Amino acid sequence: MRTIAVANQKGGCAKTTTVVNLAAALAEKKLRVLVLDLDPQGNATQWLNASGPVDGAFRLLTDTQPLDELIGNSGTPNVGVIAASQDLANVEKALAGKLAIDSILKRRLSKLAGTSWDYLLIDTPPTLGVVTLNALVASKELLIPVTTHVLTLSGVAQLMALVAEIQEVLNPELEILGFLASRVDARTKHSKEVLELLTERFGTQVLSTVIRENIRLAEAPSYAMPVIEYDQNCVASVDYRSLAKEVIRRRKE
Numbered sequence: 001m002r003t004i005a006v007a008n009q010k011g012g013c014a015k016t017t018t019v020v021n022l023a024a025a026l027a028e029k030k031l032r033v034l035v036l037d038l039d040p041q042g043n044a045t046q047w048l049n050a051s052g053p054v055d056g057a058f059r060l061l062t063d064t065q066p067l068d069e070l071i072g073n074s075g076t077p078n079v080g081v082i083a084a085s086q087d088l089a090n091v092e093k094a095l096a097g098k099l100a101i102d103s104i105l106k107r108r109l110s111k112l113a114g115t116s117w118d119y120l121l122i123d124t125p126p127t128l129g130v131v132t133l134n135a136l137v138a139s140k141e142l143l144i145p146v147t148t149h150v151l152t153l154s155g156v157a158q159l160m161a162l163v164a165e166i167q168e169v170l171n172p173e174l175e176i177l178g179f180l181a182s183r184v185d186a187r188t189k190h191s192k193e194v195l196e197l198l199t200e201r202f203g204t205q206v207l208s209t210v211i212r213e214n215i216r217l218a219e220a221p222s223y224a225m226p227v228i229e230y231d232q233n234c235v236a237s238v239d240y241r242s243l244a245k246e247v248i249r250r251r252k253e
């Protein structure tokens, strides 16, 4: 199983959009994908029309309940969900006094080894707190969405510093799967400049797939459907299928 955290503490940089639509595009290729929603906002949980335990992610971090009891279905075949709930915002308090709280998720997810899930995709909140730290310690790969709407690279530098520290101290296996340029509008000079800057700074770590600005991605959550179900031929569906192919190709295991 490949474990991929999708993180960037910049709010609204398309983390959730990436998790939901990459999961659906991988599942379309008959891969079994488990989505772990670690954001108390629960956007991925809602978008995937999750059924089953409503606070799976919180219990995963704070409880000892068996993992398989925390996994629910989504509206998409081959996609399972561990659902987020508001109480994830209080994880830090709930874990006060416990040992090694940065690696709780890693220990809990070790039970997934040998199960039939091909991918675990982790959606994270727009903070670098204990929850995101757990995601980075538990993952082998990190996918970093960057919107080209606004210049976001200063936040990326902070994230990379944290990643370097985690690699040194807590999780030497963590690798950058790639930077994913999102909301790319080829008509604007600004979008092009950000993309160029990203490539200059991070070279081949920037994925060759880019996700273009597409209104269907803003519409699809209201219908609780990944975009490839909502409008299978739109630009966004083409882009996320291309992302799935590239992610499969860039295997780190």
Ligand SMILES: Nc1ncnc2c1ncn2[C@@H]1O[C@H](COP(=O)(O)OP(=O)(O)OP(=O)(O)O)[C@@H](O)[C@H]1O
Residues within 6 Å of the ligand: 010, 011, 012, 013, 014, 015, 016, 017, 018, 039, 041, 043, 124, 125, 126, 182, 183, 184, 211, 212, 213, 214, 215, 217, 218, 219
């Ligand atoms: N390619 C795109 N085209 C158009 N809109 C997009 C695209 N990607 C994302 N969006 C929109 O941008 C907004 C932010 O996206 P999203 O919720 O995925 O970001 P996020 O990083 O998960 O945010 P948060 O940090 O709050 O969790 C949403 O309204 C989403 O619909």
Ligand SMILES: [Mg+2]
Residues within 6 Å of the ligand: 015, 016, 017, 039, 043, 123, 124
């Ligand atoms: Mg989100």
